[in-house]
Structures are given as structure tokens and as C-alpha cells.
Amino acid sequence: MVENYQQRFSKLSEWLRRWSGLWVPRPFVGLPVSWEADFPDLARVLRALSEAEIDELESPGPDFSHLPEDFQGWAQQAKEFSQWPDLAKNEDLLPQVARPRRVPGKKWEQVRHFAAACLTHLPAANRDWLDWCAGKGHLGRTLAAWTEGQVTCLEQNQALCQDGETLSAKAGLTTRFVSADVLADSPQTLLDPERPVAALHACGELHMRLMQSAVARGVAHLAVAPCCYHRISVDPYPPMSEAARQSGLTLGRHHLRLVAFDEVLASPKRKRLRRVEQAWRLGLDLGLGESSGEDRYRPLGPAPRSWFRNDFAFFCSQMAERQELTLPPAWHPAQAESRGWQRLRTVRALGLVRGLFRRPLETWLILDRVLYLQESGYHVQAGSFCPYTVTPRNLLIMAQGR
Numbered sequence: 156m157v158e159n160y161q162q163r164f165s166k167l168s169e170w171l172r173r174w175s176g177l178w179v180p181r182p183f184v185g186l187p188v189s190w191e192a193d194f195p196d197l198a199r200v201l202r203a204l205s206e207a208e209i210d211e212l213e214s215p216g217p218d219f220s221h222l223p224e225d226f227q228g229w230a231q232q233a234k235e236f237s238q239w240p241d242l243a244k245n246e247d248l249l250p251q252v253a254r255p256r257r258v259p260g261k262k263w264e265q266v267r268h269f270a271a272a273c274l275t276h277l278p279a280a281n282r283d284w285l286d287w288c289a290g291k292g293h294l295g296r297t298l299a300a301w302t303e304g305q306v307t308c309l310e311q312n313q314a315l316c317q318d319g320e321t322l323s324a325k326a327g328l329t330t331r332f333v334s335a336d337v338l339a340d341s342p343q344t345l346l347d348p349e350r351p352v353a354a355l356h357a358c359g360e361l362h363m364r365l366m367q368s369a370v371a372r373g374v375a376h377l378a379v380a381p382c383c384y385h386r387i388s389v390d391p392y393p394p395m396s397e398a399a400r401q402s403g404l405t406l407g408r409h410h411l412r413l414v415a416f417d418e419v420l421a422s423p424k425r426k427r428l429r430r431v432e433q434a435w436r437l438g439l440d441l442g443l444g445e446s447s448g449e450d451r452y453r454p455l456g457p458a459p460r461s462w463f464r465n466d467f468a469f470f471c472s473q474m475a476e477r478q479e480l481t482l483p484p485a486w487h488p489a490q491a492e493s494r495g496w497q498r499l500r501t502v503r504a505l506g507l508v509r510g511l512f513r514r515p516l517e518t519w520l521i522l523d524r525v526l527y528l529q530e531s532g533y534h535v536q537a538g539s540f541c542p543y544t545v546t547p548r549n550l551l552i553m554a555q556g557r
């Protein structure tokens with residue numbers, strides 16, 4: 156059955172507009188969150204959660220059955236809005252090829268599923284693919300090996316191009332690497348109607364530019380798995396489709412960041428480091444708030460990793476010196492740190508509500524791209540190309556010119 160993306164998009168836009176009070180405010184920036192006044196029972200239950208319970212509820216496939224009905228209702232709707240067909244459903248379609256050397260395990264899972272989806276769903280595409288923002292060209296080399304075509308990899312970073320060329324030569328492939336900035340004019344000439352283009356995890360503006368240039372140059376086949384939607388040079392987000400421009404939703408970069416905020420692949424060590432950073436920033440901020448009388452989080456900019464390997468007092472003194480801040484006269488680092496950790500627990504607990512909207516927002520962004528391509532005359536299908544646990548950015552848009 157052909158999916159009516161337009162209908163799905165307008166229902167989703169309406170739902171996101173209706174509940175914007177739940178996903179726009181960021182608990183990290185200020186408490187209480189505005190929705191707490193409207194849902195006091197939910198706020199009370201969430202604020203009482205332990206750190207272990209929050210960890211559990213933040214992990215993939217959580218059990219929300221013990222949470223209040225409002226929360227469960229939103230979770231159910233979020234799930235329904237975020238359903239996508241599995242484009243790599245039939246594992247038998249995947250060529251049984253061993254993982255090439257120097258391709259990390261998770262990357263190989265992404266690449267082989269992506270390449271299989273290209274070959275299955277775009278069978279009329281020419282074999283001479285262009286890999287857009289190719290990195291070392293793991294995808295491009297895989298397509299070259301499976302199709303025996305002349306694949307071109309476009310990548311800005313010269314060192315990655317050189318590594319890719321070496322890997323390509325070792326595998327006996329003739330993959331060509333072109334080192335260029337895809338946002339500049341010249342690489343656009345590599346886009347020609349007969350050359351299909353694949354883009355695996357080209358960030359925000361990089362894949363948006365590809366789609367716009369591909370439409371302008373009449374590229375017949377496109378396969379794009381977007382990522383890092385917030386990496387755009389303008390704020391708010393400029394919708395791609397007419398449908399999104401008419402949707403009444405305006406997304407700022409902060410909203411787009413929410414999409415990329417899943418920790419599913421973060422190692423326990425990385426998660427722990429992030430928690431330390433968040434708790435320390437909150438602890439320092441609470442202290443600064445007391446001395447200034449302002450109750451609003453003040454971002455203090457990025458800090459070197461080394462500051463977080465030392466203790467909280469060291470972090471505060473470094474930050475105070477760099478930012479020319481005055482710490483409160485009666486400053487007790489141990490107390491401030493402990494308040495930072497308590498605050499973080501509350502922020503994470505209340506943030507569970509906002510987290511429900513992560514995948515629906517990503518779905519909205521994918522549908523914006525799908526509708527843009529449809530409005531431009533393409534036949535489009537979208538779905539997941541690999542399991543979420545391989546990469547949370549597992550949605551793929553495939554388009555064929557009519």
C-alpha cells in the first residue's frame with residue numbers, strides 16, 4: 156500500500172503543535188517546567204523517581220505501565236506517529252559478505268543494510284554511485300564491490316580520502332575519491348541525472364544541500380539517511396517542503412538537538428562523564444544564581460575534558476576564572492555539588508516527557524524531506540534500514556525521478 160505521507164504529516168504537525176508545551180521547555184534550563192502546573196500528579200510521580208528508575212525509563216523499549224495515564228497516552232501516540240516500514244526486512248537480500256578489514260562492526264552493519272536497501276529498492280539505478288560526504292568511503296566501496304560499478308566518493312577531509320583510497324586499492328577496487336566541500340559550487344557538477352547518489356549520515360545542511368541540488372540537476376535516484384539535523388547555519392530551521400512551511404510549526408536549533416539526544420550507543424563510561432558534566436554545570440549554576448538573584452540557567456560554553464577529570468571545586472574555579480564569575484561568598488563546593496546531582500535527577504526525570512517527542516520530531520523532519528521530494532516530482536519511500544540499536548539515525552529516504 157502506498158503511504159499517504161501528506162496526511163500523516165498534517166496529523167503529526169497538529170499533534171506536535173497541540174503538545175508543544177511538553178517538548179519546547181527544557182527542564183535543564185529552568186524549574187519548575189511550565190507543564191507541571193497542568194499535570195501536577197505526573198510531575199510528583201516523576202520527581203519521586205530514583206536515579207536507577209530514570210536509567211531504566213531512558214533505555215530502549217522502556218516499560219511505562221507504572222506511570223500516570225497522561226504519560227502513557229503520549230507515549231502510545233508518539234509510538235504510533237513514529238512507525239516506519241523496515242526497508243531491509245528480508246535479511247536474505249543482504250549479500251553474505253564478510254566484514255572488510257578496518258570497517259568497525261557497527262559501521263559495517265549500517266553500510267551493508269544501507270547498500271542492500273539501495274540495490275533492492277532502486278534496482279533501475281545506474282551502478283556508478285556517488286557517495287556524498289563519504290568519510291573513508293565504506294559505503295561507496297561496498298556499493299562498488301557489489302555492483303562492480305565506478306563509484307565516486309565525495310569527502311572534504313583529505314586524510315579520510317587518502318585512507319579511503321588505500322582501503323580501496325587493497326580491496327582491488329577503482330573507487331575514486333574527490334576531496335571537496337559539498338557546500339561549495341564545484342562539487343555540484345558531480346551531480347548528473349544518471350548518477351545515483353547515496354548519503355549515509357551526512358549532517359544537517361550537507362544532506363539538505365544534496366537534496367536541493369539533486370532536484371535542481373534532475374538526479375534520478377537518491378538514497379539519504381539524514382543525521383545531526385541541528386547542524387545548520389540558520390536558526391530557526393528552514394523547512395524544505397511547502398507542506399512544512401504551511402504547518403504552523405517553527406523549530407529552533409534547540410528542538411532539532413532533541414532529536415540527536417539519544418544515548419542508546421553511548422558506553423557506560425561516556426554516559427557517566429556526561430552526567431558529571433551536567434551535574435557540575437547545574438551545581439555551579441545554582442550557586443551563581445544565588446549570588447546574582449537570577450533563576451535562569453546561564454550556559455558557560457564548552458569546557459576542556461580535563462576539567463571534569465579533576466574535582467568539582469577545580470572545575471568551578473577554572474570556569475569562574477575563564478568567565479570572570481564571582482562565586483558566592485559562602486561557597487561550599489561539596490554542598491553545591493550535591494545540589495547539582497539532585498537537580499540533575501529532577502531534570503532527567505521531568506525530561507522523560509520531552510524525550511517522548513524525540514522520535515516524532517525526527518519523523519516530522521523525515522516527512523518534510525519526503526514531501527519536498529514528492530513536491531519536486533519524485534516517487535519516494537522511507538523507512539528504517541537497520542535496527543535502532545545499530546544506529547539511532549536509522550531512517551532512510553529513497554527517491555526516484557518520475
Ligand SMILES: C[S@@+](CC[C@H](N)C(=O)[O-])C[C@H]1O[C@@H](n2cnc3c(N)ncnc32)[C@H](O)[C@@H]1O
Nearest residue numbers: 288289290310311312335336337338355356357
Ligand atoms: C558523519 S560522517 C559520515 C561519513 C560516512 N558517510 C559514513 O557513514 O561513515 C560525515 C562526513 O561528512 C564530511 N563532511 C563534513 N562537512 C563536509 C563538507 N562541507 N563537504 C564534504 N564533506 C563534509 C565529514 O568529514 C565526515 O566524513
